Amino acid sequence: MRDPDAIRLLNWKKPTERDTTSGDFPTVLFDVVSKRSSIIEGTLSVDELNGLLDELSQNMGKQEIQSKVLQRVYNRTTPEEQRWIVRIILKDLKRVAWELWDQSYRLNAEDKAVQLFHAFAPMLCKRPTKKIEDSVREMGGSEFIIEEKLDGERMQIHKRGNEYFYCSRKGKDYTYLYGKHIGSGSLTPFIDEAFDPRINSIILDGEMLVWDPVSERNLPFGTLKTAALDKSKKEHNPRPCFKVFDLLYLNGQSLLHRSTSFRKKNMRNCLKEITGRIEFAVEYRGKTAKDVRERMDEVMAQRGEGLVIKHPLSKYILNGRNMDWIKVKPEYMDNMGETVDVLVVAGNYGSGKRGGGVSTLVCAVMDDRLLADDDNDEEPK
Structure with a gap:
């Protein structure tokens, strides 16, 4: 696979000098598809998209079937629409596609609470800012x-x-x-x-x-x-x-x-x-x-x-x-952390708001137990 666009999609997290969209897959996809797609006006309705998303979720692990579903999406939507559809798939924004497209629709109290078999963003912990x-x-x-x-x-x-x-x-x-x-x-x-x-x-x-x-x-x-x-x-x-x-x-x-x-x-x-x-x-x-x-x-x-x-x-x-x-x-906490000498050996590219650069580092430490064993070895007589 030597096509530059295919390589870019596979390495969507990897930043380059010319590419400022790395780390955000839907945007990288949009840039690639916009050069290839001939679709000027999409013909896929919200109800039809709903059905295709159901097909995707019902065929988890069946790559061949999912590829055919995505091909149908590609053939009937503009690059901009594909960018948002991918966001729906990655972030579970089905609710946006099904109901919130209508600006007159408003969520009621039940919709803002947890619901069975609907994913929700959980409560998170805050980091202490003081002692x-x-x-x-x-x-x-x-x-x-x-x-x-x-x-x-x-x-x-x-x-x-x-x-x-x-x-x-x-x-x-x-x-x-x-x-x-x-x-x-x-x-x-x-x-x-x-x-x-x-x-x-x-x-x-x-x-x-x-x-x-x-x-x-x-x-x-x-x-x-x-x-x-x-x-x-x-x-x-x-x-x-x-x-x-x-x-x-x-x-x-x-x-x-x-x-x-x-x-x-x-x-x-x-x-x-x-x-x-x-x-x-x-x-x-x-x-x-x-x-x-x-x-x-x-x-x-x-x-x-x-x-x-x-x-x-x-x-x-x-x-x-x-x-x-x-x-x-x-x-x-005071006096509870440890200081360690490490060697940076690799890094992971960030995504989303951390896209375009290295987000985390992989570090190595020396196993000095081997050195200790060597020090204790006696010279042969």
Whole structure:
């Protein structure tokens, strides 16, 4: 594949001197398609696009069928329309295409709440801007909740009867991996019995991790996809494990407006833990900065990421950040960070607002254990 446009699409994150659109795939696609397309006026209606999007979602993993669907989109839409259609596919903006195209249409209160089998942007944690003592003070002097910050993928589980829906923080549908029904997927068959039989519908917020039953510990985030795709079903193999930390919807009612304490109490009454499959995120109670530091010491000893502090009376704000949820890492706290000499060996190009340059760095550290062994070796006599 030597065509410059094809290479540019494959390397859409890679910035160049001439290209200022790198890092934003829909815009890169628009630039490429606009030079090739002869479509001046699109003929695809909103209803027809709706049907094509359904075909795409119903054929996850079937590349040949999806390619034919996208070819139909290409043949009937302008480059500008294709740019927005791709944004719909990548960001789950189906609601825009289906209803909000009509400027007279307005969302009602129910539309602004969580809904079953509809992806939503979850509440996020705010980084402390001051010392941990100041963050604790902002909790109002009351007892607060301390959770360990988990190294996994933020995930929401929707359940209605025997049907499930899994979705990431950015709106990507992972149901095909974890299982739409009890008889399919790498997780659903193993967690269905965890739910109380009185539950008709529920939405849980949490983190998807990888559990290794041999070492009895969680594995790095990078092994999640491999574990989810493993179809061998051997008991000793690593498997996905969902760590639950919030309950957002129960039996037809949204709980966003209820307090974190209320949601957590009801969450624990809705299901039972199944070790290595579905578990509650470990949480503690604290009142002082000393409590936070003690928990941080424990997390660091176990090579964890950090902590999350939550106000017990906080409501759940979709796609929001405030001082009710604060993430705390060792580097945010005095005398708890570590200084390490590293060598930069690679970098990853950014996307979206970070497009056009290097977003993250890959660093290497020296394993000085080998040097230590060499120093201890005795000279042969």
